[in-house]
């Protein structure tokens with residue numbers, strides 16, 4: 660597995676591979692890898708010959724400087740996991756490589772109304788930062804296909820909107836959420852959960868599962884209401900939202916007949932903010 664710290668070194672590695680018509684997959688990450696990321700690599704292998712994983716903790720998508728500061732960076736462990744998973748190359752630039760003019764570089768594109776809903780309401784500007792770095796990574800790798808996890812459901816939609824904005828010919832693949840045995844969605848942030856938080860964190864997957872299992876029994880409003888009750892009286896858990904939305908627009912679903920329905924949740928568990936979702940249909 661090759662490691663690249665600069666765009667030029669990465670480009671030199673990819674050039675002959677592209678010339679010999681090899682398909683390239685990009686798996687963008689911020690490191691602190693877990694089996695959810697490895698599942699992206701595994702799925703990438705079914706689409707491409709060469710898998711490039713990027714590890715870059717992108718400052719422009721953090722709305723809370725403390726969150727950025729405490730973001731885990733277990734780089735040796737990450738590299739060992741990627742090597743074992745059969746990743747071809749790792750791109751791990753520093754901030755100056757990605758933001759030569761500084762991380763306050765100007766960026767604003769139209770991502771549609773959905774940018775301001777859900778996470779966009781709680782983390783203002785987050786998706787501008789995400790699309791800014793993903794565009795830079797796409798420019799550096801020019802992949803045929805790029806892999807993203809369904810756990811960040813809104814992120815995938817925003818990245819697709821960014822692709823449409825720039826007319827980029829890259830196929831986006833969304834990989835299903837990988838869960839711990841007890842249901843908790845895998846996330847780099849789970850490392851911050853205390854034993855009590857870890858127990859409490861199960862409320863997210865349980866409430867989503869309830870809505871999925873009982874979808875035919877209640878109205879949308881009743882389902883949301885019942886899901887929200889799961890959070891009442893759990894000390895140290897603060898619900899930001901639990902909502903059932905149209906999966907294409909992220910607008911609150913008006914009817915069960917809409918062709919794509921997703922239940923999404925965000926909650927603070929102790930000091931850690933978690934998100935999760937389940938696609939109903």
Ligand code: PAF
Pocket residue numbers: 687688689715717720789792793811814
């Ligand atoms: O999902 C993530 O880890 C990040 O938002 C991404 C896509 C790597 C961009 O920094």
